[in-house]
Amino acid sequence: MGIRTGAQYMEGLKSRTPEIWMEGRRVTDVVNEPVFKQPIQEIARLYDMQHDPQYQNDITHICTETGERVNNSFLHPKSYEEMMARSKLFEIYAKATFGLMGRTPDFLNVVVTGMAHNGWFLDQYNPEWSVNIKNYYNYIRDNDLFLTHAIINPQNDRSKNSHGQKDTFTHLGAVEETPDGLVVRGAKMLATLAPITDEVIIYSFPGFAPGDERYALAFAIPIDTPGLKLLCREPMQDGKRSLFDHPLASRFEEMDALLVFNDVLIPWDRVFLYNNVEAANLLYPKTGIAQQPAHQSGVRGYIKLAFATEVACKLADSIGVDVYLNVQNDLGELVQNVEVIRSLLRVAEYEYETTASGEVMPNGAALETIRGMLPKMYPRAIEVMQVIGAGGLLMSPTGYDFNAPEIRDDIDKYYLGREGVASLERVKLFKLAWDLCGEAFGQRLLQYERYYTGDPIRKRAIFYNGHKRKASFSMVDDALSVTENLVETQPKLVK
């Protein structure tokens, strides 16, 4: 089939009946659920872009295996040009969502592509696993499916390993092997966008210890597989708030869900890894399934930071406060932060790495540096927005007020900005900013930037330890070489 349209994506959602729980009720009609309706439209728009002549050549290509047109996120890059074809897709999708939707379909397509094309890794443990993931890659590519993922064990007692939790099946683990497949039980977090996806893939961040064998798992199943429950967090918009009052929150809310597996049968041909602590711990660092999607995250994060920076600058300009040195200093800092991330991305791409199997990946150190900086830069952009908007952020009326004739004169007079900025324009800008820096929606966006790929502190520690292993520290040796033997020739201090 190849690339789907938005309508086909929605038909797919309608054909499935995942067990979704939200606010104490079961959601049965996903596409008509007010909370999901608009986000579904946003994802559908990305699918439609694949058919739009304006974007098609930049985001899709003809698959050499099938002759069908498929999304660029399924490209397995063997050259700089192929890596950049993927980068272009990341940028176009990120711009279409202002970088606010982190888990658009391209993200997990890249993960599966990376896993499938590093079959050598799984072959070391069980050759069936690499065949399974390759078939799965073909399946999602050819049917253009949308995946969610959950790779973290639920946050219960972090001081204990999976096998030390209160219940054997608090963390997702294997219960038994049957002729038809593996039965799994327990929970995994945090599946962003899960209610509006087609499939879920499970794998894990490293961190398993001996004794955790049953938890060392990787597999993928349809999102409506019997026994799988999606427990949604509280929605941050009810789907009924107006586009005028919440221009971002009403469109781009990505629901997050805890996945609960109640004796779910995973067919053997969908098992990619099982009962192997070493393989589960090495899958992430050894196969590029961290580095390749970090390219998507880097591009998306860059667009999100650039967008927040634009909003902060326009906010300041609209009320004339960017004439002040302190405000210029803050805004200059944000613009420079955007430049830092842009430059790191370019370095990551120009100084790409080629693996032993010929896979081209953006430079790992540059991507990890982006990963280390964004969790500080994005919250800083939000803080600057809050400081610049100040009380004005709490002064905005609603769209209904603009339509109330009795107060319209007051609205036009007292909400205007600097000369040339009408009240409607100023209020609209402040609402855009409030969605990012005040609403629960905006707080989630901030939390996402901190944690979407793991704890930034531990990630940076891993980065440092890797650096220490590889670095020669030759400059220090050079600097000290002139002092060699100096200890003996040093004149004694005369007291």
Ligand SMILES: Cc1cc2nc3c(=O)[nH]c(=O)nc-3n(C[C@H](O)[C@H](O)[C@H](O)COP(=O)(O)OP(=O)(O)OC[C@H]3O[C@@H](n4cnc5c(N)ncnc54)[C@H](O)[C@@H]3O)c2cc1C
């Ligand atoms: C908005 C959002 C969306 C997300 N989407 C997804 C998704 O789609 N799929 C997915 O799989 N995951 C997703 N995640 C989950 C994300 O991967 C985790 O939040 C992240 O890995 C951090 O784990 P945690 O939240 O369990 O924090 P914890 O690991 O519980 O950490 C909590 C705190 O304790 C400290 N801490 C905990 N353990 C240690 C330790 N061993 N050593 C030192 N310090 C420690 C941490 O530094 C941190 O400050 C999402 C997260 C967010 C916030």
Ligand SMILES: O=C(O)Cc1ccc(O)c(O)c1
């Ligand atoms: O974007 C990144 O930093 C890399 C990355 C890879 C795999 C994941 O599951 C994830 O959440 C994040």
